Amino acid sequence: MLEKRMVSARLRVLSLLSLSLLLPFSLVCGLAQAEDLIVRLGFSSPLSGPQAPAGKDSLNGVQMAIERLNQQGIKVDGKVLRFELLIKDDKANPQTGAIVAKELVDAGVKAVLGPFNSGVALATSKIYNDAGVVSLTVASNPKVTQPALNHVFRIAASDSDMGSKMALYAARTLKLKVVAIVDDGSAYAQGLIEEFQKTARQNGIQIAHKAVISDKATDFGGVLNNIRAARVDAIFFGGYVPQASAMLKQMQQLGMPTLFLGGDALCSSVMLVQAGASVGDRTYCVQGGVWLTRVSDGAVFASAYQTKYGSMPDVYAPTFYDGVMLLAQAMKSSNSIDTRSFLPVLTRLRYKGITANYEFDARHDMKESTVTILRFQDGKLTPLSSF
Numbered sequence: 525m526l527e528k529r530m531v532s533a534r535l536r537v538l539s540l541l542s543l544s545l546l547l548p549f550s551l552v553c554g555l556a557q558a559e560d561l562i563v564r565l566g567f568s569s570p571l572s573g574p575q576a577p578a579g580k581d582s583l584n585g586v587q588m589a590i591e592r593l594n595q596q597g598i599k600v601d602g603k604v605l606r607f608e609l610l611i612k613d614d615k616a617n618p619q620t621g622a623i624v625a626k627e628l629v630d631a632g633v634k635a636v637l638g639p640f641n642s643g644v645a646l647a648t649s650k651i652y653n654d655a656g657v658v659s660l661t662v663a664s665n666p667k668v669t670q671p672a673l674n675h676v677f678r679i680a681a682s683d684s685d686m687g688s689k690m691a692l693y694a695a696r697t698l699k700l701k702v703v704a705i706v707d708d709g710s711a712y713a714q715g716l717i718e719e720f721q722k723t724a725r726q727n728g729i730q731i732a733h734k735a736v737i738s739d740k741a742t743d744f745g746g747v748l749n750n751i752r753a754a755r756v757d758a759i760f761f762g763g764y765v766p767q768a769s770a771m772l773k774q775m776q777q778l779g780m781p782t783l784f785l786g787g788d789a790l791c792s793s794v795m796l797v798q799a800g801a802s803v804g805d806r807t808y809c810v811q812g813g814v815w816l817t818r819v820s821d822g823a824v825f826a827s828a829y830q831t832k833y834g835s836m837p838d839v840y841a842p843t844f845y846d847g848v849m850l851l852a853q854a855m856k857s858s859n860s861i862d863t864r865s866f867l868p869v870l871t872r873l874r875y876k877g878i879t880a881n882y883e884f885d886a887r888h889d890m891k892e893s894t895v896t897i898l899r900f901q902d903g904k905l906t907p908l909s910s911f
Contacts, residue, residue, distance in 0.1 A: 559603060577792070716787045764790075
Protein backbone atom coordinates (compact mmCIF):
# COMPACT_ATOMS: atom_id res chain seq x y z
CA MET A 525 0.00 0.00 0.00
CA LEU A 526 2.83 2.35 0.90
CA GLU A 527 4.51 1.65 -2.46
CA LYS A 528 1.29 2.47 -4.33
CA ARG A 529 0.97 5.78 -2.47
CA MET A 530 4.56 6.66 -3.41
CA VAL A 531 3.89 5.90 -7.10
CA SER A 532 0.71 7.96 -6.97
CA ALA A 533 2.59 10.90 -5.44
CA ARG A 534 5.27 10.62 -8.11
CA LEU A 535 2.64 10.80 -10.86
CA ARG A 536 1.09 13.88 -9.29
CA VAL A 537 4.48 15.64 -9.32
CA LEU A 538 4.98 14.79 -13.00
CA SER A 539 1.53 16.10 -13.77
CA LEU A 540 2.37 19.37 -12.05
CA LEU A 541 5.60 19.64 -14.03
CA SER A 542 3.67 19.39 -17.29
CA LEU A 543 1.67 22.45 -16.19
CA SER A 544 4.74 24.44 -15.14
CA LEU A 545 4.45 26.94 -18.01
CA LEU A 546 1.12 28.09 -16.62
CA LEU A 547 2.44 28.72 -13.10
CA PRO A 548 4.26 31.74 -11.66
CA PHE A 549 8.03 31.52 -11.81
CA SER A 550 8.44 31.20 -8.03
CA LEU A 551 6.08 28.20 -7.86
CA VAL A 552 7.72 26.39 -10.77
CA CYS A 553 11.08 26.43 -9.02
CA GLY A 554 9.74 24.22 -6.28
CA LEU A 555 8.44 21.60 -8.72
CA ALA A 556 11.62 20.81 -10.62
CA GLN A 557 13.32 17.53 -9.91
CA ALA A 558 16.57 17.70 -8.00
CA GLU A 559 18.54 16.16 -10.86
CA ASP A 560 17.31 18.73 -13.40
CA LEU A 561 19.48 21.66 -14.48
CA ILE A 562 17.27 24.73 -14.25
CA VAL A 563 17.53 27.36 -16.99
CA ARG A 564 15.75 30.58 -16.14
CA LEU A 565 14.61 32.66 -19.10
CA GLY A 566 12.88 36.02 -19.13
CA PHE A 567 10.25 37.47 -21.44
CA SER A 568 9.63 41.18 -22.02
CA SER A 569 6.93 42.51 -24.35
CA PRO A 570 3.68 44.53 -24.11
CA LEU A 571 1.02 42.36 -22.44
CA SER A 572 -1.39 45.20 -21.67
CA GLY A 573 -2.49 48.27 -23.59
CA PRO A 574 -3.01 48.69 -27.34
CA GLN A 575 -0.10 46.42 -28.34
CA ALA A 576 -1.05 43.55 -26.03
CA PRO A 577 -2.18 41.23 -28.86
CA ALA A 578 1.31 41.34 -30.40
CA GLY A 579 2.96 40.70 -27.04
CA LYS A 580 0.69 37.80 -26.18
CA ASP A 581 1.26 36.22 -29.59
CA SER A 582 5.01 36.44 -29.00
CA LEU A 583 4.62 34.95 -25.53
CA ASN A 584 2.65 32.04 -26.96
CA GLY A 585 5.56 31.25 -29.27
CA VAL A 586 8.01 31.27 -26.35
CA GLN A 587 5.81 29.02 -24.24
CA MET A 588 5.35 26.53 -27.07
CA ALA A 589 9.12 26.24 -27.43
CA ILE A 590 9.69 25.81 -23.69
CA GLU A 591 7.00 23.17 -23.49
CA ARG A 592 8.59 21.24 -26.34
CA LEU A 593 12.10 21.46 -24.86
CA ASN A 594 10.91 20.31 -21.45
CA GLN A 595 9.21 17.34 -23.09
CA GLN A 596 12.38 16.46 -25.01
CA GLY A 597 14.53 16.47 -21.91
CA ILE A 598 17.76 17.53 -23.64
CA LYS A 599 20.91 17.10 -21.57
CA VAL A 600 23.81 19.41 -20.78
CA ASP A 601 26.75 18.24 -18.69
CA GLY A 602 24.88 14.99 -18.09
CA LYS A 603 21.82 16.69 -16.59
CA VAL A 604 18.35 17.24 -18.06
CA LEU A 605 17.59 20.89 -18.81
CA ARG A 606 14.39 22.25 -17.30
CA PHE A 607 13.42 25.65 -18.75
CA GLU A 608 11.46 28.09 -16.63
CA LEU A 609 10.03 31.43 -17.74
CA LEU A 610 9.65 34.72 -15.88
CA ILE A 611 7.10 36.85 -17.76
CA LYS A 612 7.14 40.66 -17.63
CA ASP A 613 4.81 43.23 -19.18
CA ASP A 614 6.93 46.17 -20.37
CA LYS A 615 3.80 47.99 -21.65
CA ALA A 616 5.71 49.07 -24.80
CA ASN A 617 7.16 51.81 -22.60
CA PRO A 618 10.94 52.44 -22.41
CA GLN A 619 10.84 53.49 -18.73
CA THR A 620 8.81 50.43 -17.74
CA GLY A 621 11.06 48.30 -19.91
CA ALA A 622 14.14 49.47 -17.99
CA ILE A 623 12.49 48.56 -14.68
CA VAL A 624 11.50 45.17 -16.08
CA ALA A 625 15.05 44.58 -17.36
CA LYS A 626 16.54 45.17 -13.92
CA GLU A 627 13.99 42.83 -12.35
CA LEU A 628 14.85 40.08 -14.82
CA VAL A 629 18.58 40.58 -14.26
CA ASP A 630 18.09 40.44 -10.48
CA ALA A 631 16.08 37.21 -10.90
CA GLY A 632 19.13 35.57 -12.47
CA VAL A 633 17.79 34.83 -15.95
CA LYS A 634 20.27 33.50 -18.50
CA ALA A 635 18.57 35.20 -21.45
CA VAL A 636 15.57 37.35 -22.31
CA LEU A 637 13.19 36.86 -25.20
CA GLY A 638 12.44 40.45 -26.15
CA PRO A 639 11.87 43.30 -26.04
CA PHE A 640 9.32 43.62 -28.83
CA ASN A 641 9.49 47.40 -29.34
CA SER A 642 12.48 49.38 -30.59
CA GLY A 643 12.04 52.10 -27.97
CA VAL A 644 12.11 49.54 -25.17
CA ALA A 645 15.06 47.70 -26.72
CA LEU A 646 17.07 50.92 -26.99
CA ALA A 647 16.38 51.60 -23.29
CA THR A 648 17.32 48.12 -22.11
CA SER A 649 20.06 46.75 -24.37
CA LYS A 650 22.90 48.14 -22.25
CA ILE A 651 21.26 46.92 -19.04
CA TYR A 652 21.15 43.35 -20.31
CA ASN A 653 24.59 43.57 -21.89
CA ASP A 654 26.31 44.96 -18.81
CA ALA A 655 24.71 42.23 -16.67
CA GLY A 656 25.87 39.48 -19.03
CA VAL A 657 22.30 38.52 -19.98
CA VAL A 658 21.59 37.58 -23.60
CA SER A 659 18.74 39.50 -25.24
CA LEU A 660 17.04 38.08 -28.34
CA THR A 661 14.90 40.90 -29.72
CA VAL A 662 12.74 41.53 -32.78
CA ALA A 663 13.07 45.31 -32.35
CA SER A 664 13.87 46.63 -35.83
CA ASN A 665 15.60 49.98 -35.25
CA PRO A 666 19.18 49.58 -36.61
CA LYS A 667 20.65 51.21 -33.47
CA VAL A 668 19.45 48.37 -31.23
CA THR A 669 22.37 46.15 -32.24
CA GLN A 670 25.93 47.44 -31.95
CA PRO A 671 29.32 45.70 -31.90
CA ALA A 672 29.86 46.87 -28.31
CA LEU A 673 26.65 45.15 -27.16
CA ASN A 674 27.83 41.59 -27.66
CA HIS A 675 24.97 40.05 -25.64
CA VAL A 676 22.25 41.58 -27.85
CA PHE A 677 20.97 39.67 -30.91
CA ARG A 678 18.31 40.68 -33.42
CA ILE A 679 16.35 37.59 -34.52
CA ALA A 680 14.23 39.37 -37.14
CA ALA A 681 14.89 41.67 -40.08
CA SER A 682 15.95 45.23 -39.28
CA ASP A 683 14.47 48.43 -40.66
CA SER A 684 17.39 48.51 -43.08
CA ASP A 685 15.81 45.50 -44.77
CA MET A 686 12.11 46.13 -44.26
CA GLY A 687 12.00 49.86 -44.95
CA SER A 688 14.24 49.69 -48.00
CA LYS A 689 12.58 46.63 -49.54
CA MET A 690 9.10 48.08 -49.08
CA ALA A 691 10.36 51.15 -50.96
CA LEU A 692 11.73 48.93 -53.74
CA TYR A 693 8.40 47.15 -54.03
CA ALA A 694 6.56 50.50 -54.06
CA ALA A 695 8.73 51.80 -56.88
CA ARG A 696 9.19 48.69 -59.02
CA THR A 697 5.94 46.79 -58.59
CA LEU A 698 3.35 49.33 -57.44
CA LYS A 699 4.92 52.01 -59.71
CA LEU A 700 4.35 54.74 -57.12
CA LYS A 701 5.63 58.23 -57.92
CA VAL A 702 4.49 60.46 -55.03
CA VAL A 703 4.18 59.36 -51.39
CA ALA A 704 3.26 61.00 -48.08
CA ILE A 705 4.82 59.85 -44.81
CA VAL A 706 3.11 59.75 -41.43
CA ASP A 707 5.43 59.27 -38.44
CA ASP A 708 4.11 58.33 -34.97
CA GLY A 709 7.31 59.60 -33.33
CA SER A 710 8.42 56.22 -31.97
CA ALA A 711 11.90 54.73 -32.25
CA TYR A 712 10.36 52.02 -34.42
CA ALA A 713 8.99 54.60 -36.87
CA GLN A 714 12.26 56.52 -36.97
CA GLY A 715 14.35 53.63 -38.28
CA LEU A 716 11.66 52.34 -40.64
CA ILE A 717 10.96 55.74 -42.20
CA GLU A 718 14.64 56.65 -42.62
CA GLU A 719 15.28 53.50 -44.63
CA PHE A 720 12.07 53.82 -46.67
CA GLN A 721 12.77 57.47 -47.55
CA LYS A 722 16.35 56.84 -48.59
CA THR A 723 15.54 53.96 -50.93
CA ALA A 724 12.34 55.57 -52.22
CA ARG A 725 14.19 58.69 -53.35
CA GLN A 726 16.93 56.62 -54.93
CA ASN A 727 14.24 54.88 -56.98
CA GLY A 728 12.42 57.97 -58.21
CA ILE A 729 9.68 58.33 -55.57
CA GLN A 730 8.97 61.86 -54.41
CA ILE A 731 8.14 62.48 -50.73
CA ALA A 732 5.52 65.20 -51.14
CA HIS A 733 4.31 65.52 -47.54
CA LYS A 734 5.43 64.42 -44.08
CA ALA A 735 3.41 64.55 -40.86
CA VAL A 736 4.41 63.67 -37.30
CA ILE A 737 1.65 62.52 -34.96
CA SER A 738 1.44 61.27 -31.40
CA ASP A 739 1.41 57.51 -30.93
CA LYS A 740 -1.75 58.08 -28.87
CA ALA A 741 -3.54 60.23 -31.49
CA THR A 742 -7.04 59.26 -32.59
CA ASP A 743 -8.13 62.16 -34.82
CA PHE A 744 -6.33 62.37 -38.16
CA GLY A 745 -8.72 64.65 -40.05
CA GLY A 746 -6.27 67.52 -40.43
CA VAL A 747 -3.37 65.27 -41.41
CA LEU A 748 -5.45 63.40 -43.99
CA ASN A 749 -6.84 66.58 -45.54
CA ASN A 750 -3.28 67.87 -46.01
CA ILE A 751 -2.26 64.57 -47.58
CA ARG A 752 -5.23 64.62 -49.93
CA ALA A 753 -4.27 68.13 -51.02
CA ALA A 754 -0.75 66.88 -51.83
CA ARG A 755 -2.24 64.42 -54.37
CA VAL A 756 -0.08 61.47 -53.38
CA ASP A 757 -0.28 57.89 -54.66
CA ALA A 758 0.20 56.35 -51.22
CA ILE A 759 0.77 56.93 -47.52
CA PHE A 760 3.70 55.25 -45.83
CA PHE A 761 2.91 54.93 -42.12
CA GLY A 762 5.54 54.42 -39.45
CA GLY A 763 3.70 53.16 -36.40
CA TYR A 764 1.48 50.51 -34.89
CA VAL A 765 -1.95 48.97 -35.42
CA PRO A 766 -4.12 51.23 -33.20
CA GLN A 767 -3.27 54.43 -35.10
CA ALA A 768 -3.11 52.67 -38.49
CA SER A 769 -6.60 51.20 -38.10
CA ALA A 770 -8.05 54.52 -36.92
CA MET A 771 -6.44 56.31 -39.86
CA LEU A 772 -7.83 53.79 -42.35
CA LYS A 773 -11.34 54.25 -40.94
CA GLN A 774 -11.08 58.02 -41.32
CA MET A 775 -9.67 57.66 -44.83
CA GLN A 776 -12.74 55.63 -45.72
CA GLN A 777 -15.01 58.31 -44.24
CA LEU A 778 -13.23 60.97 -46.30
CA GLY A 779 -13.46 58.90 -49.48
CA MET A 780 -9.68 58.60 -49.88
CA PRO A 781 -8.73 55.59 -52.08
CA THR A 782 -5.01 56.18 -51.40
CA LEU A 783 -2.80 53.14 -50.94
CA PHE A 784 -1.62 52.58 -47.35
CA LEU A 785 1.83 51.07 -46.69
CA GLY A 786 3.50 50.16 -43.41
CA GLY A 787 6.05 47.98 -41.66
CA ASP A 788 5.92 44.65 -39.89
CA ALA A 789 3.87 46.03 -37.00
CA LEU A 790 0.88 46.17 -39.37
CA CYS A 791 1.26 42.58 -40.63
CA SER A 792 -1.21 41.42 -38.02
CA SER A 793 -4.66 39.90 -37.91
CA VAL A 794 -5.43 42.57 -35.30
CA MET A 795 -5.58 45.05 -38.18
CA LEU A 796 -8.56 43.15 -39.56
CA VAL A 797 -10.27 43.27 -36.18
CA GLN A 798 -9.62 46.93 -35.43
CA ALA A 799 -9.85 48.42 -38.94
CA GLY A 800 -12.67 46.19 -40.15
CA ALA A 801 -13.83 46.78 -43.72
CA SER A 802 -11.81 50.00 -43.95
CA VAL A 803 -8.60 47.99 -44.37
CA GLY A 804 -9.96 47.15 -47.84
CA ASP A 805 -7.50 45.78 -50.37
CA ARG A 806 -5.26 48.85 -50.53
CA THR A 807 -3.17 48.15 -47.42
CA TYR A 808 0.32 46.65 -47.71
CA CYS A 809 2.89 45.70 -45.08
CA VAL A 810 6.34 44.09 -44.95
CA GLN A 811 7.50 41.37 -42.57
CA GLY A 812 10.87 39.76 -41.99
CA GLY A 813 11.30 36.16 -43.09
CA VAL A 814 9.29 33.94 -45.38
CA TRP A 815 5.54 33.95 -44.75
CA LEU A 816 4.56 31.16 -42.38
CA THR A 817 2.20 29.25 -44.67
CA ARG A 818 4.74 29.16 -47.51
CA VAL A 819 7.17 26.83 -45.72
CA SER A 820 6.48 23.28 -44.58
CA ASP A 821 7.74 23.83 -41.02
CA GLY A 822 5.58 26.93 -40.85
CA ALA A 823 2.44 25.00 -41.69
CA VAL A 824 3.22 22.46 -38.96
CA PHE A 825 3.85 25.24 -36.44
CA ALA A 826 0.65 27.07 -37.44
CA SER A 827 -1.40 23.90 -36.98
CA ALA A 828 0.09 23.21 -33.53
CA TYR A 829 -0.42 26.84 -32.50
CA GLN A 830 -4.05 26.82 -33.61
CA THR A 831 -4.69 23.57 -31.75
CA LYS A 832 -3.18 24.99 -28.55
CA TYR A 833 -4.52 28.56 -28.62
CA GLY A 834 -7.59 28.38 -30.86
CA SER A 835 -6.32 30.87 -33.44
CA MET A 836 -3.64 31.19 -36.09
CA PRO A 837 -0.27 32.63 -35.03
CA ASP A 838 0.29 36.29 -35.72
CA VAL A 839 3.47 38.16 -36.61
CA TYR A 840 6.25 37.02 -34.27
CA ALA A 841 5.14 33.82 -32.51
CA PRO A 842 7.33 31.64 -34.78
CA THR A 843 10.28 34.01 -34.41
CA PHE A 844 10.18 33.93 -30.62
CA TYR A 845 9.74 30.16 -30.77
CA ASP A 846 12.93 30.02 -32.85
CA GLY A 847 14.67 32.29 -30.34
CA VAL A 848 14.16 29.79 -27.52
CA MET A 849 15.34 26.95 -29.76
CA LEU A 850 18.46 28.97 -30.68
CA LEU A 851 19.35 29.34 -27.01
CA ALA A 852 18.80 25.65 -26.32
CA GLN A 853 20.98 24.68 -29.28
CA ALA A 854 23.78 26.99 -28.13
CA MET A 855 23.66 25.53 -24.62
CA LYS A 856 23.62 21.98 -25.94
CA SER A 857 26.51 22.61 -28.34
CA SER A 858 28.62 24.29 -25.63
CA ASN A 859 27.55 21.68 -23.04
CA SER A 860 26.93 24.52 -20.61
CA ILE A 861 24.24 26.92 -19.39
CA ASP A 862 26.94 29.41 -18.39
CA THR A 863 26.59 32.49 -20.59
CA ARG A 864 30.34 32.80 -20.92
CA SER A 865 30.37 29.37 -22.54
CA PHE A 866 27.25 29.40 -24.72
CA LEU A 867 27.50 33.03 -25.90
CA PRO A 868 30.45 32.40 -28.29
CA VAL A 869 28.59 29.39 -29.69
CA LEU A 870 25.42 31.42 -30.21
CA THR A 871 27.47 34.09 -31.99
CA ARG A 872 28.68 31.67 -34.66
CA LEU A 873 25.69 29.30 -34.70
CA ARG A 874 23.87 28.36 -37.89
CA TYR A 875 20.30 27.29 -37.26
CA LYS A 876 17.37 26.60 -39.57
CA GLY A 877 14.25 27.96 -37.94
CA ILE A 878 10.60 27.96 -38.93
CA THR A 879 10.64 30.91 -41.33
CA ALA A 880 14.32 31.96 -41.39
CA ASN A 881 17.89 30.71 -41.32
CA TYR A 882 19.68 32.17 -38.33
CA GLU A 883 23.31 33.21 -38.60
CA PHE A 884 24.65 36.46 -37.18
CA ASP A 885 27.05 39.09 -38.47
CA ALA A 886 29.45 41.22 -36.41
CA ARG A 887 26.61 43.42 -35.13
CA HIS A 888 24.53 40.33 -34.28
CA ASP A 889 22.04 41.10 -37.03
CA MET A 890 20.94 38.22 -39.21
CA LYS A 891 23.14 37.63 -42.25
CA GLU A 892 20.21 36.46 -44.35
CA SER A 893 17.33 38.93 -44.13
CA THR A 894 14.58 37.87 -46.48
CA VAL A 895 11.39 39.92 -46.18
CA THR A 896 7.87 39.28 -47.43
CA ILE A 897 5.53 41.92 -48.82
CA LEU A 898 1.89 41.27 -47.91
CA ARG A 899 -1.47 42.75 -48.82
CA PHE A 900 -4.75 42.71 -46.94
CA GLN A 901 -7.20 41.16 -49.36
CA ASP A 902 -10.56 39.39 -48.95
CA GLY A 903 -10.36 39.60 -45.17
CA LYS A 904 -6.91 38.06 -44.80
CA LEU A 905 -3.21 38.74 -45.23
CA THR A 906 -1.94 37.55 -48.60
CA PRO A 907 1.82 37.16 -49.23
CA LEU A 908 2.85 38.71 -52.55
CA SER A 909 6.62 38.55 -52.80
CA SER A 910 9.60 37.39 -50.74
CA PHE A 911 13.06 38.73 -51.52
